[in-house]
Every structure is written in structure tokens, then in C-alpha cells.
Amino acid sequence: MDEHLAWAKDLYERAIFNGAYDALSQADRELDAVEAALLIGRGRVMHGRYLDTRIEVPEELPAFERAADLYRALGDERGEAEAQFWIGCFHQVVRDDNASALPPLTAASELARKTGDQLTLSYALRHLGIAAHTAGDLDRARALLEESTALRRTLGFTAGVAANLVGLIYLAAAQGRSDDAQALADEAAALAASVGAVMISAQIEAARSRI
Numbered sequence: 001m002d003e004h005l006a007w008a009k010d011l012y013e014r015a016i017f018n019g020a021y022d023a024l025s026q027a028d029r030e031l032d033a034v035e036a037a038l039l040i041g042r043g044r045v046m047h048g049r050y051l052d053t054r055i056e057v058p059e060e061l062p063a064f065e066r067a068a069d070l071y072r073a074l075g076d077e078r079g080e081a082e083a084q085f086w087i088g089c090f091h092q093v094v095r096d097d098n099a100s101a102l103p104p105l106t107a108a109s110e111l112a113r114k115t116g117d118q119l120t121l122s123y124a125l126r127h128l129g130i131a132a133h134t135a136g137d138l139d140r141a142r143a144l145l146e147e148s149t150a151l152r153r154t155l156g157f158t159a160g161v162a163a164n165l166v167g168l169i170y171l172a173a174a175q176g177r178s179d180d181a182q183a184l185a186d187e188a189a190a191l192a193a194s195v196g197a198v199m200i201s202a203q204i205e206a207a208r209s210r211i
Helices: 002-018 023-053 060-074 077-094 098-115 118-134 138-155 158-174 178-194 198-208
Strands: none
Touching: 002 023, 023 060, 023 077, 060 077, 077 098, 077 118, 098 118, 118 138, 118 158, 138 158, 158 178, 158 198, 178 198
16 A cells, blocks of 8 residues: 555656646556555454444445445456455345345455455355355355365465354254264364464354254
């Protein structure tokens, strides 16, 4: 973000000192990139606040939608993938509306795969897996969560792996794979404890009670 701001300032100075007023269009684009990143950051904070209070923050969805629009106009597909993920996450988590969540989550997965953004892809696949689980398609849910988990292992995203294993515990239990469910619970508990992810630890114990 600092680089975008510095370049926008430089372009402004070229305009007023050198008469290069055509540079101001590029300055706008640099600032649009800053604005989009800031909107994603603020939207994430608002989402975290929702998870704490379970009260929808009215500004959350517009922030992610505006970020998606800006990234699309900039041709930044990696940024758009992240914004689309958050739009889908909002619909799924805050509104409990998987029908509205699926298009942006699918778009996020496709854009993230295209641009090589493995972290965003892992998030999109996780939430697509949650949607499949909710719809009763357990085999698809398992495949999506396992792909997401493999990406997170590669990235060293330990808390994210533990979070995904929670979903896989429930799926294993629902499919009658009790030994798998127990092994997943044991691994998840160890991973969560290793990074101090106490919220995930509580979710693991709740899932273990279903085995």
C-alpha cells in the first residue's frame, strides 16, 4: 500500500510541476488499489466483530462488494478472488444463505486457482465444502475440505488445518467412519494446542462428542 501511495504522489507532482496531467488517471488507479485493500481489511474486522457479537454490521457487505468492483476495474484477479470470497463468506456465515454464497465462492475459487493464490483458494474450497455438507452432499464436502486442508498444510497454516479438520470430523461421523473421526479429532486437538487456537480447540471437543 505504501508503494501505491508513493507512486500516486509522484504522479500528482508530475502533473502539477511538469504538466503531465494524463498521469492523474494512473494516480487514481494506484489509489483505487489502496482503497480496495483497505476495504478488505475493514471488512475482515467487521466480520470478526460479527463473530463475537452475532450482530450484523451493515457496512460489511458493501465494503467487500466495493472492493470487488475496484479490483475488477483494475484487472486485479487475485484481489478480486479475495473480495469474492468475502462476499460469499458474508452470505454464508452472516446471512445463513448458501444459495447467495455459492456464486461468489465459486468465482473466488476459480480466480484464486487461476492466479495461484493458494490461501484464498483454501478458504473458498472450505466454504464450498461447508455448503455441500449443508446440502447433504457428503462426498463432495469431504473432497473440497480435503483439498483445502492439503493446501493449508503446504502453506504451514496450522490453525487453518485444525479448523478444517473439525468439518472432516463431522463428515466422518456422519458417514459412519468412527475410527477416522477419532484420528482426525486427535490430530486437530494437537494442532490447535500447538498454536494456541483455543476457539478451534472448543470446536474440536464439540465435534468429538458427536463421534
